[in-house]
Amino acid sequence: MSKPLRKVVFPVAGLGTRFLPATKVVAKEMLPVLDKPLIQYAVDEAVDAGADTLIFVTNRYKHAIADYFDKAYELESKLQEKGKAELLALVQGTLPRHVRAIFVTQPEALGLGHAVLCAKPVVGDEPFGVILPDDLIWNGQMGAGAGKGALRQMAELADAQQAGVIAVEEVPHSDTDKYGIVDATPVDDRSALIRYMVEKPKPADAPSNLAVVGRYVLPGRIFQLLEQTTPGAGGEIQLTDAIEALLKEQGKVLAYRFEGIRFDCGNKAGLVRATMHMAMQDPKLAPTVRAFLGQL
C-alpha cells in the first residue's frame, strides 16, 4: 500500500479578476457548483488522497474560506432544535473530524510559486500536494462506480516512483499560451517523463499541447528552489520555473494524464459546464435540466 499524502496546499490568494464584480466580495473558490463551493470539491479530493492537514494560502479578502470550514454554532444548534439531521450533517461535514485546516497569508499576489512558498513553514520537508480549486476534476466521486480522485491517483504514482508528479491534459494547440506546457517521453498510457516545461508559450513555440493543470505532488525540496526563483512570465514567481529547476536537479519529474474530467472553473464557460455536468449527475435535477436545455 502506498503512503498517504498528508499535507495539501490550496493557493487561493489570487485576485479572481475573471469573475468580477462577484469576486469583489465573494472569493472565487466560494462560487458554488450546485450547492457546494469549489473549495469543497477540492478539499474532498485532498481528503480522498489521504490528507489530514490542509493549508490554505489566503489573503485579507478571503475570510469566507476560513468561516466556511469553521464551526457554525448558531446554525448548527437551530438545525439540531428543529431535528434537521440531514442538513446538520451537511453543515458539519465540510471538514472531517480528523482533518485540520491551517491558514497562512500571502500578503501580495506575487504569483502561484510565491503562494506555494508561503506554505513552507507548515509543510516542512516532506512530499505534499497542491490543488488549484478552480480546476474541478471529477472522477465520479459521487455514488456508485466512484473512481479515485485525481490527487489520489497522483499520490500513488509519486510514492511508487519516488518522484514529483504533475497533472497534465491535452489542450487545443491554439490555447498553449494559457498554460504551462511540457515536453515529455511517454512511460505508459498515463504517465510520461518530463524533458522540459515552459510557461505560457505561443502556439508556434510550444513543444506539445500537453498542458499543466491544477494538481501537483511535489517534494519539500521545491521550497528551496522557489526561494531561488526570480519573477518569470507576467512578472510573477512561477511554480513552473521551480519545477523546471527540480527537474534539472533530480532528473525525474512525471507528467500524469489523470482519469477524470476537468472543468476549468476559473472562467465562466467552465463554471457553467461544471454546473450542468453536476446537475446531470443528480437524478432529481437531471430531468428538469434536460427539459430546460431542450426549450433553449
Ligand code: UTP
Ligand atoms: P489564476 O491564474 O487563476 O489567477 O491563479 P486568479 O487571480 O485566481 O484569477 P484571474 O485570472 O484573475 O481571474 C491560479 C491559482 O493560483 C492562485 C489563485 O488563487 C489560483 O488558485 N494564486 C495566484 C495565488 O494564490 N497567489 C497568486 O499570487 C497568484
